[in-house]
Amino acid sequence: MNNTSNWLVHDHHKYDAALDECEMAADVGEWKNAKRLFQNFVTDLKLHMQMEDEVLYPLFVEENGDPEGIIAHLSEEHDYLARLVHDLAYIIKANDFDHFLDSLEPLHKAMNQHNEHEEKVFMNMANQSILMRRDEIMERLHAVQNKQGRRSWDY
Ligand SMILES: [Fe+2]
Numbered sequence: 001m002n003n004t005s006n007w008l009v010h011d012h013h014k015y016d017a018a019l020d021e022c023e024m025a026a027d028v029g030e031w032k033n034a035k036r037l038f039q040n041f042v043t044d045l046k047l048h049m050q051m052e053d054e055v056l057y058p059l060f061v062e063e064n065g066d067p068e069g070i071i072a073h074l075s076e077e078h079d080y081l082a083r084l085v086h087d088l089a090y091i092i093k094a095n096d097f098d099h100f101l102d103s104l105e106p107l108h109k110a111m112n113q114h115n116e117h118e119e120k121v122f123m124n125m126a127n128q129s130i131l132m133r134r135d136e137i138m139e140r141l142h143a144v145q146n147k148q149g150r151r152s153w154d155y
């Protein structure tokens with residue numbers, strides 16, 4: 001949090017590490033553990049995406065508009081991630097462990113690509129006015145935790 005805009009890209013490394021851990025468990029056949037790790041990952045990711053969908057993305061649009069559709073594109077990437085999570089949830093429900101790792105890999109890759117893309121966008125868009133509103137924004141991010149999210153998840 002010492003970098004000026006680090007607080008905007010909260011926790012991305014955590015999701016990468018969580019999926020690494022899940023993959024390792026699945027790889028050695030620890031299915032129960034892999035499922036638990038995946039469930040925890042999804043719970044955290046849902047909240048993270050909700051904070052972006054409902055606070056950060058609208059904030060950037062409010063500040064800078066979105067003439068090139070960059071924020072809209074990030075939002076579409078979220079839709080895609082949610083679809084991949086849905087597929088994995090289906091695989092878990094069906095106890096189809098042969099396909100678990102195969103499906104985890106594209107999610108991991110798509111998420112890392114999205115996070116990298118998002119970090120670039122946030123760094124570019126974090127103007128002085130947004131950085132000065134840090135406390136207010138943090139409060140709004142925090143408030144999301146107690147709200148029902150708008151995105152529908154089947155998992
Ligand atoms: Fe995101």
Ligand SMILES: [Fe+2]
Nearest residue numbers: 048052115118
């Ligand atoms: Fe993010």
